[in-house]
Amino acid sequence: MHAIKVVPNIQNKHGDVIDNVFQTTYGALKVASLIGVKYGSKVGLSKGWAFILQPNPELWTLTLPHRTQIIYTPDISNIVFQLEIHPGSFVIESGTGSGSLTHALARRVQPNGTVKTFDFHEQRVQVAKQEFDDHGLSPVVQVSRRDVCQEGFGPEVEGKADAVFLDLPHPWMVVPHAVAAFKPQGGRFCSFSPCIEQVQRTCSALRGARFFEISTIECLQREILVASRTVSVASVDPDSKDETFNLDCTNYNPTMPGHTGYLTFATLPPVWSRNTSAVSEVDCEETVDNS
Numbered sequence: 001m002h003a004i005k006v007v008p009n010i011q012n013k014h015g016d017v018i019d020n021v022f023q024t025t026y027g028a029l030k031v032a033s034l035i036g037v038k039y040g041s042k043v044g045l046s047k048g049w050a051f052i053l054q055p056n057p058e059l060w061t062l063t064l065p066h067r068t069q070i071i072y073t074p075d076i077s078n079i080v081f082q083l084e085i086h087p088g089s090f091v092i093e094s095g096t097g098s099g100s101l102t103h104a105l106a107r108r109v110q111p112n113g114t115v116k117t118f119d120f121h122e123q124r125v126q127v128a129k130q131e132f133d134d135h136g137l138s139p140v141v142q143v144s145r146r147d148v149c150q151e152g153f154g155p156e157v158e159g160k161a162d163a164v165f166l167d168l169p170h171p172w173m174v175v176p177h178a179v180a181a182f183k184p185q186g187g188r189f190c191s192f193s194p195c196i197e198q199v200q201r202t203c204s205a206l207r208g209a210r211f212f213e214i215s216t217i218e219c220l221q222r223e224i225l226v227a228s229r230t231v232s233v234a235s236v237d238p239d240s241k242d243e244t245f246n247l248d249c250t251n252y253n254p255t256m257p258g259h260t261g262y263l264t265f266a267t268l269p270p271v272w273s274r275n276t277s278a279v280s281e282v283d284c285e286e287t288v289d290n291s
């Protein structure tokens, strides 16, 4: 599967304008021939054929250029559902990384919501911004360069967020900044971390900041294979033949996608029912080795 921008011409490395021809395993595709073709159509290639699919966040996650590790659709579905994001929501995300999750967040908050996404890596911010522009997401997604551990999310988003999502090495350091970003009525928090030690520190910071409903899950998909099998039963009577039966059998798929990360969710209650001064300094300070 390939993500292709359908423009008839491109520039080659010498700066000459040439026909946009995309090479696939099944032969060359003259990209201009796709203009006017309906999504779902099958098109011929010199050594086979291809389907033209309408882009969506799930397909983008499978084809995007990786600048970082990314979050995949099974985790993304849980994140969007558990953060209770809906059209009109104001969502804060850090880090932006390769923008895999951002695309799903953007689709969910459309048409009148906002995704503010932050990354401290200048080049990743620039590339992500270009992609959001190209994909028509600029009305709902704003990406900024910022070290959220050191600087928080900034005064312009303070008191505005319905949901905060973190995919960072030190999420516990950002918990007090997340508290400042939530609306007075509170909201939902999620952090994605590959290591259980990160989860422990984040949960500790969340407890210190008076979050409740703190829960951590690992999203593992276990496929069950259902198949019809022919079973033969030997006859005890030497004069009669063995019998065969068709049985519907089930079994676990012997291979399974493995660990991606832990998802820690929590709820921040409304401001009138919490005491934010209780955030533990020890819980939030940086003491681990970055490596």
Ligand SMILES: C[S@@+](CC[C@H](N)C(=O)[O-])C[C@H]1O[C@@H](n2cnc3c(N)ncnc32)[C@H](O)[C@@H]1O
Pocket: 068, 069, 070, 071, 094, 095, 096, 097, 098, 099, 100, 101, 102, 118, 119, 120, 121, 124, 146, 147, 148, 149, 150, 167, 168, 169
């Ligand atoms: C694993 S990637 C995020 C991937 C993203 N969730 C996706 O699905 O494409 C983590 C990102 O966090 C950024 N990052 C790490 N520490 C940060 C900090 N203190 N402030 C802002 N961004 C940070 C990194 O530059 C990196 O791009």
